[in-house]
Amino acid sequence: MSLPEEILQKYEQAGRIAREVRVEMKALVQEDVPVIQICEKAEALVRERGGLPAFPCNVSINEVAAHYTSPPGDDLVIPPKSVVKVDVGVHVDGYIADTAITLGFNPSYSHLLRTAEKALKLATESIYAGISTTKLGSLIEDCITKNGCKPVSNLTGHQVGRYLIHTGKSIPNVSHLIGSKIREGEVIAIEPFVTEKSAKGKVKDGAEATIFRLVKRKTLKDVYAKRLFGYIDANYQTLPFSERWIAGLVPRQHYSTAFQELRSRCLMSYYTFIEVSGSPVAQAEHTVLVTKDGCKILT
Numbered sequence: 084m085s086l087p088e089e090i091l092q093k094y095e096q097a098g099r100i101a102r103e104v105r106v107e108m109k110a111l112v113q114e115d116v117p118v119i120q121i122c123e124k125a126e127a128l129v130r131e132r133g134g135l136p137a138f139p140c141n142v143s144i145n146e147v148a149a150h151y152t153s154p155p156g157d158d159l160v161i162p163p164k165s166v167v168k169v170d171v172g173v174h175v176d177g178y179i180a181d182t183a184i185t186l187g188f189n190p191s192y193s194h195l196l197r198t199a200e201k202a203l204k205l206a207t208e209s210i211y212a213g214i215s216t217t218k219l220g221s222l223i224e225d226c227i228t229k230n231g232c233k234p235v236s237n238l239t240g241h242q243v244g245r246y247l248i249h250t251g252k253s254i255p256n257v258s259h260l261i262g263s264k265i266r267e268g269e270v271i272a273i274e275p276f277v278t279e280k281s282a283k284g285k286v287k288d289g290a291e292a293t294i295f296r297l298v299k300r301k302t303l304k305d306v307y308a309k310r311l312f313g314y315i316d317a318n319y320q321t322l323p324f325s326e327r328w329i330a331g332l333v334p335r336q337h338y339s340t341a342f343q344e345l346r347s348r349c350l351m352s353y354y355t356f357i358e359v360s361g362s363p364v365a366q367a368e369h370t371v372l373v374t375k376d377g378c379k380i381l382t
Contacts, residue, residue, distance in 0.1 A: 086268050086372065094175075094381055095381060098370060101129075101134075105182050108121065112167055114161050114165070117158070137174040141294075144165050147357055148235060149170065149286075153293070165189065166195065168185050169186065170182075183367060184366075194232065195277050198275075199276070200367045202227050206222065210371065212376075217260070220254065220256060231280055233281075235278055235358065240368075241272050242272075248322065251269070269373045273370075286358055290355075292353055295323065295325075295346065303345065307337045311345050315329065368382075369382045
């Protein structure tokens, strides 16, 4: 089942914006550059081009595989000789495109970057309506291992829906016994995560969460927590957001108390994902529209 033309155009617009921002990030991401500068520049470019961020720009460094965005006042900079994942999401009227690139400043890890891109290319060339997620995961894993690396087994690609980053099907990066068929008209984010052959090849939750999403509607006592809730509900709905986007909405002296009440009662926290053995991780990602005989790469 193909998408209505009006919806397809919105996906294509989101994809074009995401692709353009991803390309611009190649020049901006350098050693010693503040991470908050990268995040805010990527998000500003999305808005300037007519889209909205589908989630805060992720800048995940070395063994941090995903889910780091700068909190307010972040002083983190890109370290020397690091492996840096930049993950950008764009939506147009809720229709989402998700894309990522890894930039490396240490030649010792260049094989991780190459392998992530090879696995992504193979996956986009192999996907079609009717292929099983099991088969696709096996192809991705085989490509990664043949190139002397290891897939991160508990991170997956994902189907996207309107105002939903993760919905429906997951796209494993390893062979998987239980799978489902991919259907024509589905929009899928394919994202191989690659680490060293000697690594554990799994991630665990880190101690820090810098990305949040509204998941529950509960009574709030604090008047400023109510104000934050109203803004988040009106502007982000089911999409993730950063504290950077809301910290200035209430007086500074009341923000911490208000946000803590809101977080404990209404929000989901996205903790950083850390490779268990501390090995660096590379990522490559496209969002595709599945067609009968293949796919259209939106990003």
